[in-house]
Every structure is written in C-alpha cells, then in structure tokens.
Amino acid sequence: MLAQSAIARFAERHLMPDKVEVTRGSGDDMLDPETGDLIPVLPTVVYADQAGLYGHQERIRSRGGHDGAWVEEVRPGYRMLLPLTAPEVWENDTVLVVEARDEQAVGRTYRVTALGEVSSFPVLRTVWLEEHNRKLAAR
Known part of the structure; x- marks a missing residue:
C-alpha cells in the first residue's frame, strides 16, 4: 500500500504545475496619521508557490423569472489544488496565476468561494x- x-x-509533482499568489486584504481604507487621508490597505500575500487549476462546471436549479419556473444554469467554476504545507486559504482571498503551463491562464485572478476541503x-x-x-495580454 502506498504511503x-x-x-x-506524487500529487505535488504531477497535479500542481502552476505558480500562484494568494493574497488577503480587507478592502478597507485606513487613516494615514501624518496626512489625515484615507489610504487603501495593501493586501497581504499568504501563499506564493505551486498549485494546480482545474475547470469545473456547476449546474444550479433555481426558481427564476416572474412566473416562478425552474431555471437551470451552468456556471463555470474552478478547483485549485495546493500542497498540504500551504497555509489555510480563506473565503474571498484572491488568487493570481503567476506562471502556468497554459499561457492564457497567466494574469487571471480568482476569488476563493469557500474554505478549503478537509479529509x-x-x-x-x-x-x-x-x-x-x-x-488581456498585450498584442
């Protein structure tokens, strides 16, 4: 049996080929005591290393419209795989793709929609x- x-x-080596930066910020402003101006709080980098990004479609059924009919909607979502050594990622953290096998992924940002799964x-x-x-990449 495998340990x-x-x-x-194996998962880190083969399923996490990309590099991401996860930041956390309150989005609030703070008072600069010297000028008296409100300045934005810079986000804190909580993780900057390897990850794997995988697309995932989610089917949602809800009552929509004025007639109350059921509407089925397909929303694109993404699953990010991180090593066990990565710190806990929180809901509303921002993920920036820094390097990726798929060059179209570089520069995209994502919002964490739920706490990480446990097992x-x-x-x-x-x-x-x-x-x-x-x-958009420069042409």
Whole structure:
C-alpha cells in the first residue's frame, strides 16, 4: 500500500504545475496619521508557490423569472489544488496565476468561494474558486 506522503509528493509533482499568489486584504481604507487621508490597505500575500487549476462546471436549479419556473444554469467554476504545507486559504482571498503551463491562464485572478476541503486522508488541499478578472495580454 502506498504511503500517504508518497501520494502527496506524487500529487505535488504531477497535479500542481502552476505558480500562484494568494493574497488577503480587507478592502478597507485606513487613516494615514501624518496626512489625515484615507489610504487603501495593501493586501497581504499568504501563499506564493505551486498549485494546480482545474475547470469545473456547476449546474444550479433555481426558481427564476416572474412566473416562478425552474431555471437551470451552468456556471463555470474552478478547483485549485495546493500542497498540504500551504497555509489555510480563506473565503474571498484572491488568487493570481503567476506562471502556468497554459499561457492564457497567466494574469487571471480568482476569488476563493469557500474554505478549503478537509479529509481524513489528506494528500492535498482543494479550494473552490470563481474567476474574478481576466487581464488581456498585450498584442
């Protein structure tokens, strides 16, 4: 039987080829005591290292419209895989793709939509994301 640490190393090596930067910021302003101006609080980098990003479609059924009919909607989502050694990622943290095998992913940002999953047999961290912003590459 494979050891848990061997599976974790395999996952890190083969499922996490990209580099991301996860930041956390309150989005609030703080008072600059010298000028009396409100200045934005800079986000804090909580993780900057390897990850794997994988697309995921979510089907949602809800009552929509004025007639109350059920509407089925497909929303794109993303799953981010992190090593076990990564710090806990919080809801509303921002993920920036710094390097990726797929060059179109570089520069995209995502918002963490839920706390990371936990498991009785952890080999990696899974975090759910939604696309936040796509920076267009210079042509």
